[in-house]
Amino acid sequence: MDQSLIPTSEAVSRLVQELNKLPSIGPKSAQRLAYYLLRAPQEQVRLLAEAILSVQQETKLCSTCFNVTDADPCPICSGNQRDRTRVCIVEQPQDILALEHTHIYKGLYHVLHGAISPTEGVGIDNIRIKELLSRLQNSSISEVILATNPTLEGEQTAIYLSKLIVPLGIKVTRLAQGLPFGTELEYADDVTLTRAIEGRQEF
Ligand SMILES: [Zn+2]
Numbered sequence: 001m002d003q004s005l006i007p008t009s010e011a012v013s014r015l016v017q018e019l020n021k022l023p024s025i026g027p028k029s030a031q032r033l034a035y036y037l038l039r040a041p042q043e044q045v046r047l048l049a050e051a052i053l054s055v056q057q058e059t060k061l062c063s064t065c066f067n068v069t070d071a072d073p074c075p076i077c078s079g080n081q082r083d084r085t086r087v088c089i090v091e092q093p094q095d096i097l098a099l100e101h102t103h104i105y106k107g108l109y110h111v112l113h114g115a116i117s118p119t120e121g122v123g124i125d126n127i128r129i130k131e132l133l134s135r136l137q138n139s140s141i142s143e144v145i146l147a148t149n150p151t152l153e154g155e156q157t158a159i160y161l162s163k164l165i166v167p168l169g170i171k172v173t174r175l176a177q178g179l180p181f182g183t184e185l186e187y188a189d190d191v192t193l194t195r196a197i198e199g200r201q202e203f
Pocket residue numbers: 062063064065066067073074075076077078
């Protein structure tokens with residue numbers, strides 16, 4: 001075994017520990033990544049470290065849709081090719097990437113940054129619901145598409161939002177249930193997601 005691979009280094013253990021805190025990275029994967037980085041070209045490691053730091057330092061939330069962006073308003077909110085009569089409500093910024101990837105939806109978005117979950121202590125004030133309601137008032141938006149995840153929390157959130165939005169005289173639709181219950185949007189394939197958008201139903 002290469003001397004550098006004997007796991008007796010404080011620095012290696014520290015890196016393994018930090019990587020292990022990331023989602024979907026178990027102890028074995030953390031170890032594999034740490035040893036990979038240990039042997040990787042210095043330039044590659046530097047670029048990775050810089051990218052990690054700048055993801056927080058150089059981004060902000062769009063003050064209209066709350067998507068992660070470098071510029072406020074974000075390119076979707078400021079884009080003149082977008083259909084400004086529709087807004088699609090998602091739980092997380094990465095859900096927008098999944099929906100944009102289908103190339104079928106041309107409207108606007110609103111990121112809640114979570115879903116209502118009494119068991120996890122996430123209430124209506126912990127996600128961007130207030131901001132959504134004030135955005136809908138006096139706007140040109142005529143349809144709200146609820147694209148929260150088909151999970152218990154996502155469903156609860158969709159039902160709660162529909163009760164608030166329908167009285168505003170705005171049409172409320174929900175993605176068709178081509179998506180299996182329990183699936184997170186970001187992991188859905190393009191075909192399933194396309195069908196779900198096309199088959200959206202009035203709530
Ligand atoms: Zn935006």
